[in-house]
Amino acid sequence: MAKYKAIPQGFMTVGEVAKKMGVTVRTLQYYDKEELLSPSSESKGGRRLYTNKDLVTLHQIISLKSLGFSLGDIKQRLISLESPTDFANVLTKQADSIREKIEHLTASLTAIEQLKKEVLQMQTVNFKKYADIIVNLQMKNGSYYLIKRFDDDTLDHIRNRFDKESGLNFMDRFNRLSDEIIELQKASVSPESEKCQRVVKEYWGLIMEFTNGDMSMLPKLMEIGNIDTATNAWEERQKIVNDYLEPALQIYFSRLGTNPFEEIQ
Template sequence: MMAKFRAIPEGFMTVGEVAKKMGVTVRTLQYYDKEELLSPSAESEGGRRLYTDKDLIMLHQIISLKSLGFSLKDIKGRLNSLKTPAEVANALTEQADDIRQKIAQLQTSLSEIEQLKVEVLQIQTVDFKKYADIIVNLQMKNDSYSLIKSFDDDTLDQIRSRFDKKSGQDFMDRLNRVSDQIVELQKENVPAESEQCQQVVQEYWTLITEFTNGDMTMLPKLMEVGNIDTATNAWEEKQKIVNSYLEPALQVYFSRLGTNPFEEV
């Protein structure tokens, strides 16, 4: 129950004093009171709402969580009672964890902005469609985003029409998994004609067919993009290894099929 006082006793603050101390508006504090997020601990006989130092600590929690992007509804469920030192420490631990998470998110955003800036300067022309593709790839944590700038607009339009963020991520996960298998085969010097190698090559070729949707006219463009002279990042470095191992392995695969899509194109 809220305590009532004839006058404002020592240790209590009016809504205006709290607003000034904490850098918020009186209207904000009145709204928090109305929403039962932070109600003042006492009231004077004249009806003035009175706050304590504990209320200030609670308000600090609210401001901190709000700055991290939590809704008032979320904050309401996260506020601690703060009756014991352990509860205060627990509240601070939770806030610290939330802030660390936010820092990580901001660091990722900063990294994405810096990478996009590099790509924008390399593309040389203003191309918002391409920028958008790069952003989506960056958000997917897809290291192969540098490929985007190498595709022409027709190829990119085909890719956009067939893949959204979810299906694109799924495809890249499968491609990277197969690429990792190929790197391992290369390390172990597994022969191109071996059953182990041919099984992985078949899986890789299935992915290429899925990517092109069976349109073999895309193959020369893929070959051009995949021809990496000097690797500029870890993904490209891996692709160089994959490409060098795949070339003879695909020749064996196609000779067994009795057809070579590359030659036909």
């Protein structure tokens, strides 16, 4: 005589569901306890029974959990399955969540590859710089290449001078001004022109803002800005800016009657 009566057609035991869906019986019992997924029926012998609809709901749970959602979040996201439209909505939401996850993972992979490249180029172990590069990669600051060119004193100055918001704001203004300078260079605008000198004045103002008026930092900035051979897109762009600005700055300082770079030498 069988220990249990036959399971009605269309129903499954907790063990069968666990085997089909690749989860443990304990997991299903926990979901039942948390009222996330309770069996749809119970046999005359008291066995908890699941249906194919329960399997689809379990698939929702497993998919959302794999995307990093907590059980509390999942409970709020579960969609009732009463019509083909409901099921289609489940698949749409899962697809959207997967796309978001792919975008996040792609960004993480890009950051890891960029960090690996920078670490190998630096040649020496410097965890302080590694941390700065990671932070800037997370902020999607495309100018993170600069970090490996800074010495520790300059990096300490930056950390003390700027927080995340003000740092990104500064780099945004610096990059927009660099774009304007490149456009002037492409248009062959003369360094003596009023338009060029206005941009040079603004550029020098950014340098003073960066140094907070500390002229002793200028030699370091000159060394950092000295790019003989560009190794990446940012350096190629900055080299164009530097080459165009050098004579324009000389004219600017000449008109001011002073040259701060000569004074500190």
